[in-house]
Amino acid sequence: MFVKVCGLSTPESVREAVKAGADAVGFVLTASPRVVSPGQVSSLLAEVPAGVSPIGVFRHEPVADAVAIARAAGLEWIQLHGQRTREDVATVHDAGMKLIRAVTMGAAPEEFxxxxxxxxLIDAAVPGSGEAWDYSSMAGLPVLQGRHWLLAGGLDPKNVGQATAVAHAWGVDVSSGVEASRGVKDLARIRAFVHAAKSDATV
Known part of the structure; x- marks a missing residue:
């Protein structure tokens, strides 16, 4: 089970995610209670070892701006939320970067x-809200068969195992589900989430 812990902003939270076994760590570079600057990300990358992917998260920024900001932060991965196009995907790849494209569970069929x-990445209807949703609605969708995709939205240490089992997800992404308060990560919850996701993995 691939696990991404997102919205990290301190060396301690990055170290805890890495130590727990996260495969990727996310840094929010868009308006959010979890926002960090490119300079902060550059410093936090010192805590990310080889084999763990650091990812810059963007919402409504034009793709060219997202690429420039991610590059300034020293990142090679971008996660794009909001209304995107196939051309945006090509732009990220043309820049030599890798892409996580995020869609919400109620998006138009072609977006999947x-x-x-x-x-x-398939998220809740309101990304970042921490609200759980019907994860089983993703199970068996032909468009997802054989693909690597991440489940997100409303996940926490208690429900991640069941959620991934019913959704048949390849991986998970968590942010609010491992927080003590909005924007403040809880190290114990990070550790518990990664362990639960990895130990309960059924796919």
Missing amino acids: EDWGEDLL
Whole structure:
């Protein structure tokens, strides 16, 4: 089970995610209670070893701006939320970067198709809200068969095992589910989430 812990902003939280076994760590570079600057990300990258992917998260920024900001932060991965196009995917790859394209569970059917992104992320209707949703609605969708995709939205240490089992997800992404308060990570919850996701993995 691939696990990404997102919205990290301190060396301690990055170290805890890495130590727990996270495969990727996310840094929010868009308006959010979890926002960090490119300079902060550059410093936090010192805590990310080889084999763990650091990812810059963007919402409504034009793709060219996201690429420039991610590059300034020293990142090679971008996660794009909001209304995106196949051309945006090509722009990220043309820049020599990898892409997680995020869609919400109620998106139009064509948005779930393979646009050439490296990973697809399927989120709750309101990304970042921490609200759980019907994860089982993703199970068995032909468009997802054989693809690497991440489940997100409302996940926490207690429900991640069941959620991934019913959704048949390849990986998970968590942020609010491992926080003590909005924007403040809880190290024990990070550790518990990664362990639960890895130990309960059924796919």
